[in-house]
Amino acid sequence: MTIALVALGIAVLAFACLGVLVMPGALARLHYTSVAILGVLLVAAAVVVHGGASLISVKALLVAAFMGATSPILAHATARALHARQERRR
Amino acid sequence: MSVWLVGAVILVALLVPLAAVAALGTPDDGLVALELGSIVTVAALLLMAVGLKRQIMGDLALVLAVASFAGGLAYAVLLEREP
Numbered sequence: 001m002t003i004a005l006v007a008l009g010i011a012v013l014a015f016a017c018l019g020v021l022v023m024p025g026a027l028a029r030l031h032y033t034s035v036a037i038l039g040v041l042l043v044a045a046a047v048v049v050h051g052g053a054s055l056i057s058v059k060a061l062l063v064a065a066f067m068g069a070t071s072p073i074l075a076h077a078t079a080r081a082l083h084a085r086q087e088r089r090r
Numbered sequence: 091m092s093v094w095l096v097g098a099v100i101l102v103a104l105l106v107p108l109a110a111v112a113a114l115g116t117p118d119d120g121l122v123a124l125e126l127g128s129i130v131t132v133a134a135l136l137l138m139a140v141g142l143k144r145q146i147m148g149d150l151a152l153v154l155a156v157a158s159f160a161g162g163l164a165y166a167v168l169l170e171r172e173p
Contacts, residue, residue: 014104059151
């Protein structure tokens, strides 16, 4: 179970990196940073399953909760900045 | 080498193409690569914390999650205001 979660998390993160590499334009690439959050959630889930009720599990849960909450805010601010720059160039 | 450390090594290796995008691309691409790079690093630190049995790596992951949010937000705002 733990190994499957870690492997799945790494696969999602690798897919996101591949997307950033091959997609044209910053706005298209930005979509893959949102996908990458799923990878962090899977890795945090693996840590929680492996650690049980321990301090590292609490830290993993805190990281997952914080990144899950702030990722859409950061993606929105970034998309807004990129869009404003594109409009200014026209 | 445990599965945790193998995973951490793979994630650290994934930072290389992101660094290349940040270094060779436009500032817009650099911001996106920076954000994804911080996400990948947070996951790598979590894996290292378990693989090396070092609790401090978990603290580092938590601090990096908060700092990368603030840094990414500041970078985005400055990029938006750039003339």
